[in-house]
């Protein structure tokens with residue numbers, strides 16, 4: 479894709495944070511945006527503020543039928559970007575198995591529901607683009623990162639599988655790996671978040687990545703390259719490093 483101008487782009491998880499900022503950035507670049515999430519009122523207010531030609535399409539990403547109905551409602555769809563996720567800090571997660579199951583349903587289940595819904599649409603069109611959101615937190619199993627980080631690791635794995643599988647069908651697959659971005663999601667964290675950036679910066683990096691040739695869209699680069707270095711450390715060395723992050727028992 480040379481430019482996003484006049485492209486039909488569907489962002490799932492766009493009622494706040496990175497998704498909302500991305501909707502604003504892509505609309506400013508001339509794309510026709512459809513935004514989804516559960517919060518109908520917020521979505522409508524955002525779609526209205528984007529101006530003419532943009533649509534709010536409320537849904538719950540953990541519901542496969544809602545995704546199928548939504549995907550089939552497009553006359554023409556160029557790109558779907560899946561950003562929906564829920565998160566709770568580790569101490570809360572570990573006490574709440576019901577929340578962990580919800581997180582699996584949204585963070586990973588939502589990805590499978592989305593691909594299941596859009597792949598037939600893209601195959602019929604003979605083209606399309608699927609962009610999933612992982613995280614540098616999914617590169618390796620850091621202490622206190624799980625289970626949210628495990629959901630992100632799964633997305634990286636799945637995106638790699640899909641990339642090669644769907645290439646012959648003219649469907650481009652990419653994965654987004656953000657470092658820390660200031661949103662309601664990271665506002666829950668009580669630990670220091672190095673090199674945290676604002677949503678506008680994240681949105682600009684993603685918008686650039688949509689039209690680029692790279693499989694992975696990662697930012698901010700100074701931070702993600704450090705995480706990439708950690709990713710390729712031999713396991714014993716990685717464990718020696720991550721033991722230093724372990725809190726006193």
Ligand SMILES: NC(=O)c1ccc[n+]([C@@H]2O[C@H](COP(=O)([O-])OP(=O)(O)OC[C@H]3O[C@@H](n4cnc5c(N)ncnc54)[C@H](OP(=O)(O)O)[C@@H]3O)[C@@H](O)[C@H]2O)c1
Nearest residue numbers: 491492493495496515516517539562563613658659661663
């Ligand atoms: N912020 C960071 O530092 C960071 C770092 C790495 C990766 N990420 C990833 O970036 C993505 C965006 O996160 P964010 O930081 O912008 O958080 P956010 O502001 O909380 O955005 C999450 C979005 O997902 C939507 N959502 C949640 N559950 C949903 C469901 N069942 N169905 C449909 N939509 C649902 C939320 O809207 P509703 O509540 O209205 O449904 C919201 O629009 C996530 O995938 C996150 O894992 C973020």
